[in-house]
Amino acid sequence: MPDSTPGEHLSHDDFATRHAPMPIELPFDDEEASTSVDLKTQLIRFVATGALSAVFDFGLTLLLQEAFGAPFWLAKAAGFILGTTIAYLINRRWTFRAEPSKARFVAVVLLYAVTFFVNVGLYNWLMHEWGTAFLMVALAFCIAQGVATAINFIVQRAVIFKIK
Template sequence: MSGPGPDLNEYPAAPEAAVADDAGPPRMTLGAQLIRFALSGGVAGIVDFGLLLLFLHMGLPFVVAKTISFIAGTATAYLINRRWTFPAPPSRKRFLAVAALYATMFVVQVGISTFLHSQLPPGTVWVLLAYVVAQGVATTVNFVVQRQVIFKLV
């Protein structure tokens, strides 16, 4: 239709419209992702370690306490990372890949933590040491696999 006033077809589309068909937001730099991963991991670590200490204080066996705390911390990490660190829309394939990674990391982290806990003297500082060593291994593997594989899945 022509008539008085501007022809809206002569103006370029808004930037949002121009990228509407894009597969998602632009990928963050490695440094930005590392910072976000560390912050979200810190929150998840507080959940995990806090619950571990609580459950041990309540008298639960170490493996049971660690299993429950790991699940809570892992769920926290996944939710934050999917939405903030590696922004991605929900995907069944991605969710299944994360579930497989976390199941593997469960065996690794709980295995290392339980082994170290059995070898170290009793006390919170030794529980913390076992936690830090096991978490360090799991965190490194998690970041690399999530960045290079999982959050590239559609």
């Protein structure tokens, strides 16, 4: 923006041609978005992204359960929301290399709603069945996360990131 002196009105003509800002983008690569990434690359990237997201999910889940005494379902729900938000932002741009799309976003929200109930429900059920020993917590988390991750990958690859 040009320098101005106090009280001087700035011209806002340049705003007439500007677009609304895009959502936060993660700088994984500089190539244009393309859904032509091969299955092996997508799977490796999806697993790497999932591992990173799971660290945040599990960390918040444990923190809320252990430090704040939150119920299993509430702790896992908060962890799931944090983890899936991170995963979506990375997967859309890096794993599936897809441009932003309102239709795709709505499809992701619906998919995440389904996997939310699968993940949280399975985790809650296993915690009540197995107890709260750390090994059981970790195992219940991995099983619930694994089932939700499999559903997510299949639906995202086959449906969501093919939406224009």
